[in-house]
Amino acid sequence: MSKHLTVVEHPLVQHKLTLMRDKGTSTASFRRLLREISLLLAYEITRDLKMTTTTIETPLREMEAPILGGKKLALVSILRAGNGLLDGVLELIPAARVGFVGLYRDPETLKPVEYYCKLPSHLEDRVTIVVDPMLATGNSSVAAIDLIKAKGATSIRFMCLLAAPEGVERMKEAHPDVPIVTAALDECLDEHAYIVPGLGDAGDRMFGTK
Template sequence: MKTVVVDHPLVRHKLGKLRDIATDPVHFRLLAGEIAVLLALEATRDLPTELVEVQTWAGPLQVERVRSEALTLVPILRAGLGFLPGVQSLLPAAPVSVIGLRRDETTHRPEGYYQRLADHMERRTALLIDPMLATGGSAAAAIQLLKGAGCTRIKCLFLVAAPEGLQALEAAHPDIEVYVAAIDERLDENAYIRPGLGDAGDRLFGTPVD
């Protein structure tokens, strides 16, 4: 499994602010979106383009254009929605597919409750978007769903990942790519990432933090 840590000074700076518990939901969303842009730039370096002719002030010119039908953005509900706008700012024409998963707090395993995917998934590169990779269960389940729909090229964007989650993802899906701002130390006994960010969904949307 290809794993890329986007080790950029701006990523480290913004991630440090996200870790600060005093960062309010408004700024948390803004910072997460800014990091999403930097991750997406790395993940999309090899996107296919096509030549089209445009009229410039000096006459016709062949230029490159990314084909929107070659992509789909796939946030995992709900936290992935808060991480989505930054990626959309780069790829506004890409259709958004949605996968709803929740974690059973007893078993720590994902449970699916909703999905809506773009058409022709077999032709698309899927950018799977979720702020946290903890146990890897939700991401692995989402990837399996995408593969079941015919998608063969999947790239995952995470703010923070636990080593255990990366290992689980590689064991289940060694053919995918992962782009992450940081790989943290470990999971705790409740399967939360340490030091992590806390509950990213609560911090993104301003709901009560347990």
């Protein structure tokens, strides 16, 4: 992938996103919709994976058939909200290796603070897809990708549900080599760094917390 920002305008993606934005949508429905939409976004972010061929026997004859090439993908969830997207992508790519980066936002500085990092081995040989529903200020995403690059990853993609222009710009400045795939580019951030119109706090809505 080379295009820095891809907004997936597929009708099913947009329909499900509208249901997720609605404040009346229940926690159970929100979680289900997030898993469903993550499958659709995963199709887009994996569109140009490298292929090779293998010899197989169909019920009729032998053939050279296309198959994914190289080492298995790495999926990295930015805790905790990233796990909602992770579940759906794993349904599509069950053999992927999985890592987690734990960051929380300091309420005063809005800067990310790392509290956990566990990543798959041989990242230099894998396509790595980083997932987090909200690209708001971009600080957490940039910090997570800094960590992932420090562990050797060179082919990284970022998948989110919503993005703010401020976050997209921050990512482009810090990691211009990392393409972003999202369901929507919203208007802006408010004074508390929430995406507007957004859908609130994705983690709280997914897990039923406040």
